[in-house]
Amino acid sequence: xxxxxxxxxxxxxxxxxxxxxxxxxxxxxxxxxxxxxxxxxxxxxxxxxxxxxxxxxxxxxxxxxxxxxxxxxxxxxxxxxxxxxxxxxxxxxxxxxxxxxxxxxxxxxxxxxxxxxxxxxxxxxxxxxxxxxxxxx
Numbered sequence: 001x002x003x004x005x006x007x008x009x010x011x012x013x014x015x016x017x018x019x020x021x022x023x024x025x026x027x028x029x030x031x032x033x034x035x036x037x038x039x040x041x042x043x044x045x046x047x048x049x050x051x052x053x054x055x056x057x058x059x060x061x062x063x064x065x066x067x068x069x070x071x072x073x074x075x076x077x078x079x080x081x082x083x084x085x086x087x088x089x090x091x092x093x094x095x096x097x098x099x100x101x102x103x104x105x106x107x108x109x110x111x112x113x114x115x116x117x118x119x120x121x122x123x124x125x126x127x128x129x130x131x132x133x134x135x136x137x
Contacts, residue, residue, distance in 0.1 A: 002065060014105045023102035023109065032094060081135075092121075 021027045022042050031039035054072065056062075062070045093099045096117050098106060103121065106114040 006065075014108055017102055017105045018109055023098060023105040025097035028093070028097050 017023055020042055022039065027036070027039055030036035057070055058072065064070055089099070096103070098114070098117070100121055103114050103117050107118065
């Protein structure tokens with residue numbers, strides 16, 4: 001039953017992203033050319049909701065689906081790590097016209113060429129998992 005709740009929330013999230021046009025190549029193009037506040041507003045509101053959600057999780061001592069307490073570890077602060085990751089993320093976003101979240105929304109909307117992007121994203125994630133321990137922190 002609990003899994004069904006997460007599936008329903010995922011569908012609602014996908015519909016919201018689609019209706020808010022965050023999966024629209026044109027909206028992303030506008031954002032990268034600083035022609036519209038639309039995407040910045042959506043990303044900013046997601047940031048605020050995420051910050052509030054994390055604080056609530058910490059205060060309520062939230063548990064994961066297995067009942068274990070959620071522990072939020074501090075991140076390793078390395079300029080090179082974020083710079084290199086940000087460059088790859090930005091290049092992929094600019095070349096594809098979608099970040100990782102909306103690629104699944106686009107698939108659900110019937111944009112089937114996005115399957116190539118999904119395969120590339122999964123392959124990149126897999127390769128990162130193989131080499132992540134070899135990357136200097």
